[in-house]
Amino acid sequence: MVGSINIEMALKEGLKSLEPGILAEANRNILYVDEINLLDDNLVDVLLDAAAYGINIVEREGVSITHPSNFILVGTMNPAEGELRPQLSDRIGLHISVSSIMDLEDRVKIMERREEFENNPKRFREKFTDKQDEIQHKIIKARQILGEVIISRDLMEVIARICVDMGVDGHRADIAILKTAKTIAAYENEHAVNQDHVSEAALLVLGERFQKTSYDQNKIKKMMEQAESELSQKKKQENKKKLPSPAGDKKRGMKLKTLEKEEQPVEEDYEEADIKKLLKMKGKKIKRLYGKRVDSKTQKGKYIKSKLPKGSYGDIAIDATLRAAALGSKGSxxxxxxxxxxxxxxHGAKASVVLVVDISGSMFSERKANRVKGILIKLIEDINRHQDKLSVVGFKGEEAEIIIPTTRRASSFQEQLDNIRVGGTTPLASGLKKGFEILKKEKIRDEYVPMIIILSDGMPNVGIKDGPVLDALKIAGDLKEKEIRTIVVNFEKTVKYGHEFNMDLALAAGGRYYDVEDLKNPGAAVSRILDYERTLL
Incomplete structure (x- = not known):
């Protein structure tokens, strides 16, 4: 993506020569990224820098080259595979949700048009030439009048109210809705923005947030009407307090975030615990790898030796290259x-930790929600401190979901943690399967030490194929076969059956079982357990 400097040419001819990457090729073009939510953190940083400053800096071996990189970024993603990183989502102006077409007539038209195009592509394009020309003319006209489009202050206040009600951080969304509304007005050859323009713009800019809270176009209009009504009353009664936001969260379930006065705060009191006494099952011994030197798959890590190149691109070792050249040269x-x-x-091997956490209805109590939230907070702090990777998989209802995709910056996903809701059945097997799939990829890359932590009350009631219990135990066996370190943590003493099943699960995975049910603050204990486990990885 970044590109490189042709060190070979620099050595041979003394010239600075850029080997352009995607960011150079994208200059004054459209950069399309498929599965943008799965980009590695370091690539996200590079992408954000180029998008913000319009330039890309390539630095290698003390040589630096800067080139322009102005582009329109278009990304696609499947939300089921993980959310878009907040820092990247904030920079993307428009969010468009695409759903399957369920109307039979429309589906038939799609097939007919596909057939028509494949039979005669030229005739098919000519069929829509007039329509294409019409759209092109409207775009050209819109560009000409865009600077003349105006928007009233009242509509600006409506935009601001919508963003506040949706809990949007910063001001990028407000400005994006404003600019998008003016663009839509210009496209429709209007010189003034109206309510419909703002409504459509809000759906485009806040599409991802609206989708999460089950908002549709009609509800956006209701929000606008409510906002206008409130603003009107506010002007009439300027000395009165602001009315409460009309846009309440209509999702069912209980949040892990506990902020109300009558609710218990997240438990964070320090509590000393003997980790070895909490360990009830030692599990299978595995080869220690954590912290040991492993080959780096990137250009990071300590340079220890050189090798003959396997491809045309690579991290050139200048010292070794000059030594090899000197042996075969006479004179210069x-x-x-x-x-x-x-x-x-x-570099020293780090861990890739997958936390599989139960967010089903069995966790539907203030006490349990508090304990889960405390554990998640402490784990994220611990992962950040040790620079490990973390993924968080939650399971409830019929399947599991990725709450935090694999990242080394889990602290950036605080909003996702705050918005976790508990409720529904307990598909433990689905959670284990998703966690297993993530760690199988880590095993193939062979750069991080895989570890899975299972946090549940041990009461599965939704299976995949053979039943809730058998499916979970089978995947536990897969974890054992792949030698993935498995940690099962039991933190709920009110369920006897769950306690016993968690032990069976640890046994099937060849893993280790910890019991923290009697601790007031299991979060601190789990963090210390993870520290202890690193000494054994």
Whole structure:
């Protein structure tokens, strides 16, 4: 993506030569990213910097080259595979949700048009030439009058109210709705923005948030009407307090976030506990890897030796390259292609931790929700401190969902934690399966030590194929076969059956079982358990 500097040419000819990456090729173009929510954190940082400043800086071996990188970013994603990182989502102006077409007539038309195009592509394009020309003309006209489009202050206040009611951080969304509404007005050859323009713009800009809270176009209009009504009353009664927001959260379930006065605060009191006494099952011994030197798959890590290149691109080892060139040169050193050497880098192995957490109806109590929230907070703090990777998988209802996609910056996902809701059945097997799939990929990359932590009251009641219990135990067996460190944490003493099943689950996975049910603050204990487990990884 970033590109590179042609070190070979720099050595041979003394010239700065850029080997352009995607960001260079995207300059003054459209950059399309598929599955944008699955981008690695380091690529997200590079993408954000280029989008913000319009330039890309390539630095290698003390040589630096800057080139322009102005582009329109278009990304697609499947929300079921993980949410878009907040820092990236905030920079994307428009969010458009696409759903399947269920109308039979429309589906038939799609097939007919596909057939028509494949039979005669040229005739098909000519059929829509007039329509395309009409759209092109409207776009050109809109560009000409865009600077003349105006918007009333009342509509600006409506935009601000919608963003406040939706809990939007910062001001990018307000400005994006404003600009989008003016653009829509210009496209429709209108010189003044109206309510419909603002409504459509709000859906485009806040589409992702509206989808999460089950809002549709009609409800957006109701929000606007409510906002206008409130603003009108506010002007009449300026000395009175602001009316409460009319847009309440209509989702069912109980949030893990507990902020009301009558609710108990998240337990964070320090509590000393002997970790070895909490360990009830030691599990299968595995080879220690955590902290040991492993080959780096990127250009990060300590340079320890050089090697012959396997491809045309790589991390060139200048010292080794010059040594190889010197052996074959007479007089002045001349670098040939066969002299090039690449760096071998190593770094201390870190852990990739997947937390599989029960957010089903069995957790529907203030006490349980508090304990789960406390554990999540402490785990994220611990993961950040050790620079490990973390994924959080929650399971409830009929399937599991990725709450935090694999990242080394889990603290950026605080909003996702605050919005977790408990309720529904307990599909433990689905949660284990999703966690297992994430860690299988880590095993293939062979750069991070995989670990799964299962946090549940041990009462599965939804299966995948053979039943809730058998399915869960089968996936536990898969974890054992792949030698993935499994930690089962039992934190609820009110359920005897759950206590016993958690032990069976740990046994099937060849994992370790901890019992923190008697602790007031299990979050601190789980954090210390993770520290202890790192010494054994």
């Amino acid at each position: 050193i001349k670098v040939d292609g066969g002299d090039i050497r690449h760096k071998v880098r190593k």
